[in-house]
Amino acid sequence: MNEAARAGLKAPPLVSGASEEGGHMPEFEQDYCAFISRAHAECGELAEFDFGGQETILMSGPDAQEVFFRTADEIFSQAQAYQVMVPVFGPGVIFDATPERCKTQLKIQVDALRYQNMKNYASVIAQEVEDWIADWGDEGEIEILHAFHELTMHTATHCLLGKEFRHSMTEEFFSLYKDLQAGVQAISFVDPYMQQPVFAARDKARARLEEIVSELVASRRASGKEYGDALETFMTGTYKDGSHLSDTELTGLIIATMFAGHHTSSGAGAETLLEIAKHPQYAAELKEELDEIYKDGEEISHAAMRAIPKLESFVNEVLRLHPPLVILMRKVMEDVEYNGYLIEKGKTVAVSIYESHINPEYFPDPHRFDPHRTEPERMFAYIPFGGGRHKCAGNAFAILQLKAIFSALLRRYDFELIGPAEDYEDERANMTIRPKDPCMLRYKRRVA
Amino acid sequence: MKVKVDLDLCQGHSVCLAECPEVFNVVETEEGYPQVVVLIEEPPEELRQRVETAATFCPNRVITVED
Numbered sequence: 001m002n003e004a005a006r007a008g009l010k011a012p013p014l015v016s017g018a019s020e021e022g023g024h025m026p027e028f029e030q031d032y033c034a035f036i037s038r039a040h041a042e043c044g045e046l047a048e049f050d051f052g053g054q055e056t057i058l059m060s061g062p063d064a065q066e067v068f069f070r071t072a073d074e075i076f077s078q079a080q081a082y083q084v085m086v087p088v089f090g091p092g093v094i095f096d097a098t099p100e101r102c103k104t105q106l107k108i109q110v111d112a113l114r115y116q117n118m119k120n121y122a123s124v125i126a127q128e129v130e131d132w133i134a135d136w137g138d139e140g141e142i143e144i145l146h147a148f149h150e151l152t153m154h155t156a157t158h159c160l161l162g163k164e165f166r167h168s169m170t171e172e173f174f175s176l177y178k179d180l181q182a183g184v185q186a187i188s189f190v191d192p193y194m195q196q197p198v199f200a201a202r203d204k205a206r207a208r209l210e211e212i213v214s215e216l217v218a219s220r221r222a223s224g225k226e227y228g229d230a231l232e233t234f235m236t237g238t239y240k241d242g243s244h245l246s247d248t249e250l251t252g253l254i255i256a257t258m259f260a261g262h263h264t265s266s267g268a269g270a271e272t273l274l275e276i277a278k279h280p281q282y283a284a285e286l287k288e289e290l291d292e293i294y295k296d297g298e299e300i301s302h303a304a305m306r307a308i309p310k311l312e313s314f315v316n317e318v319l320r321l322h323p324p325l326v327i328l329m330r331k332v333m334e335d336v337e338y339n340g341y342l343i344e345k346g347k348t349v350a351v352s353i354y355e356s357h358i359n360p361e362y363f364p365d366p367h368r369f370d371p372h373r374t375e376p377e378r379m380f381a382y383i384p385f386g387g388g389r390h391k392c393a394g395n396a397f398a399i400l401q402l403k404a405i406f407s408a409l410l411r412r413y414d415f416e417l418i419g420p421a422e423d424y425e426d427e428r429a430n431m432t433i434r435p436k437d438p439c440m441l442r443y444k445r446r447v448a
Numbered sequence: 449m450k451v452k453v454d455l456d457l458c459q460g461h462s463v464c465l466a467e468c469p470e471v472f473n474v475v476e477t478e479e480g481y482p483q484v485v486v487l488i489e490e491p492p493e494e495l496r497q498r499v500e501t502a503a504t505f506c507p508n509r510v511i512t513v514e515d
Contacts, residue, residue, distance in 0.1 A: 070456055103480040107460075110481055115462045240479070307504075379509070389481075393459055396507035 001335035001342075009342035012046035012057050015039040023050025029186050032326055033428050036352045046341055052190050056329070056348040059338075060355055062362075062380040067338060068330065068351045069380060069388030073099070078390050080331035081348060084188045087199070088180050088259070090206060093252025101239065108237030108245070109253060110393045112230035118400060119305065120228040121159045125401050126300040128155045129408040139444040141418065145437050148269040153177075155401060156262050160230040160254060165216060173212070177258060179205035184259075206255075213251040230257065261394045264324035265401055267434045271322040272315055272402060274424060275369055277415040277441050282371050285310055287410050287446075294411060304404040314371040315402050319384035321369060322426060322433050323353040328386055353383055354433065413443040449496055450514045451486050458483045458510045467502035470495060472511075484510060 015038070018024050028035045028051065039047040040060045047058040059068045068076065079095040079102060086096045094102055111117075132151045136142075153174055158166040165173075183192075183202025192199065217235060226232070234253050238244055245253065276283045289310040293303055329350045336343040343349060358366040362376040375382050385392035392398070409415075417424060418440045427436045451471060460482030464472035473485045491499055496513075503511040 100479055107479075107481050110459050110461070113461065115466045388456060389459070391457065391459065391508055393461075396461060396463070399507075 001337070005337075006335065006342055009337055010340055012048040012341050012343070013043040015043055015047050015049040018050045022052050025050070025052040025186060029429070031428050033354050033433070036327070036355045037358070040352075040355055046338065046343075048347075051348070051350075052186070054189070054348050055346075056350050057343060058350050058352060058355075060352070061359070062356075062378050064338065065351050065356060065383065065387070066380045067336075068328075068349055069383075069386065069390075071330075071336065073389065075332070075334050075336060076330035076349060077333050078330055080333065081329040084184060084192045085256075085259070087192050087202060088183055088206065089256050090210070090248050090252040092246075093249055094256055104237070104239050105245070105249065105253060106393070108234055109257060111237060112233035112257075113393055113397055117228065117230070117233065118396065119301070121397060122301040122304050122400060122404060124158045124163075125155050125404040126304070126408070128158060129300070129405050133408065133412065136413070136443065137445075139442070141440055141442050143438045143440055144270045144273050145266075145435060145439050148266045148273070151405070152262055152266040152269065152401075156258060156265075158229075159397075160257060161216065162227045162229045162231060169212065173209075176205040176209050176212075177255075177262075180209075180255060181259075181263070206251075209255065210248060210251040213254060214247040217247055217250060230254075257394075260392065261398065263432070265398055267324045267432065268315070268319060268322070268398065269402060269405055270435055270439065271426075271433075272318045272406065273409070273415060273441065274435050274439060275314070275318055276406075276410070277417050278421060278424065279369065279371075280416070282314065283410070283415070285371075286314060286406070290407055290411050294407065300404050300407045304400055304407055308403050308407070310371070311403055311406055312399065313373075315399065315406075316375065316382075316384070317369060317371040317373060320357045320363065320373075320382065321367075323357060323384050324433065325353055325386075326432065327352050351383070351386075353386070356381060356383055412446060414446055416442050416444075418442050449493065449499070450490055451488075451499060452512045452514065453484050453486055453510050454512075455483055455510075457508045459508055460484070461507050463505045463507065464502035464511060467505060468495060468498040471499055472502060 015024060017027065019026055024035065036058060039049055039058050045059065045061050045064045049056055049058065059065060082095045089095065094105055097105060128151065153170065154166060157170050157173060179201045182198050220235065234245060234250055289308065293308060327350050329348050332343055332345055332347045332349055335345050357363065359381065360366050362378060362381040363373065380387055385395040424439065425436055426433050460474050462474045464484055465474045471486065471488050471491050473487055474482050475485050476482050500513055503513050
């Protein structure tokens with residue numbers, strides 16, 4: 001944009017209260033939901049804040065969010081905003097790849113999530129859920145954060161890396177993955193390469209994971225068997241010149257898929273079960289629906305692929321109030337005008353899923369959990385999976401998984417809170433939303 | 449009935465193709481995600497239910513059906 005064009009534009013309003021050190025980062029880290037709501041209330045549609053030295057413009061409301069999601073990647077770059085993931089995914093993978101190679105990698109990732117593979121995943125998830133509850137007995141107490149973490153680790157490794165891997169390697173994979181996760185935190189956005197024990201552990205885990213994946217890939221190439229899992233799709237994918245992904249790239253794509261899908265699904269599962277325990281009247285509706293669907297011995301792997309309307313609405317409401325991702329970001333590569341304001345090259349733009357979902361214009365009485373809400377007509381008002389070309393490609397997988405899990409659970413067990421409801425608030429630290437740890441529920445086998 | 453698709457939103461999940469291959473195809477693109485192609489923009493009425501199912505189950509809400 002030339003000087004004359006820029007001169008006619010206003011700068012976005014600044015959020016008050018930036019500290020000398022880290023700008024708004026300390027407030028953001030403490031409770032980012034409260035911070036974002038304050039920024040939006042104070043400044044409106046565009047609110048600029050200092051995210052640890054990075055000038056970041058929060059874009060709120062469906063109009064601004066639509067611009068965020070529809071603007072081309074060359075202008076609002078996802079890759080440049082997520083350079084913090086480069087040491088986790090590895091060199092040449094997704095955000096570190098050339099735009100063309102990145103597009104192919106993402107295409108290969110989506111290929112693994114296409115309809116044809118989904119049928120296999122539905123069976124895998126149904127089986128994992130059965131194994132998960134096999135030793136629950138008639139009644140007991142369960143810590144659901146841990147339980148869902150474990151279940152989704154099993155489903156994820158099984159769907160991604162196959163049955164053999166799932167039953168032999170999960171423990172080591174689990175612990176390496178934990179080190180990778182710990183390598184992404186607020187300080188990573190300042191500099192992900194500084195000398196820190198967590199970053200050293202991250203790099204060690206990344207290297208070991210590549211060894212494991214290379215061995216697995218080599219043995220699969222030798223065997224020539226068919227697996228029907230994501231790794232198979234990743235291994236057969238090709239670039240335009242006909243070449244395949246290297247072991248480094250395969251490892252990176254596996255890690256990227258885990259990062260996108262694991263903690264998000266795990267958290268959403270725990271939040272769903274918690275809302276079920278909190279609202280027996282809605283839980284009864286879900287059970288009635290599921291009993292009807294499954295009364296003639298229907299298989300979960302089949303039914304979960306089809307409509308389960310009440311359960312879906314319930315899950316949608318869970319994702320509205322407890323969206324697993326905090327905030328989505330893009331780096332501004334070229335000046336952009338929005339409603340007379342200048343969104344300047346070099347800054348970052350952000351959208352808050354949480355803030356979008358508590359907009360009373362689209363969600364009356366927004367803090368009340370109400371699974372009977374209907375999704376707003378306005379696109380980009382309800383955005384649990386983001387939107388546009390970078391919308392979460394695993395959204396259908398995520399919903400399928402939740403439908404399969406709760407089809408199995410709710411037909412067998414009733415769930416209730418152990419303590420008073422106010423003890424079960426969400427924790428909003430560390431840039432995620434999830435139930436406060438520990439989150440104990442009581443379960444009891446349903447009587448026919 | 450008229451079928452419209454918003455290609456900005458399409459990632460080629462292919463649910464539409466599984467639901468109603470008479471109306472939808474999913475093709476490889478030059479680079480990036482495969483994308484939906486509408487084969488019949490004004491499909492006959494007997495396909496309505498399957499076209500609407502495709503629209504409902506599209507993970508990215510790419511498809512709209514207008515009367």
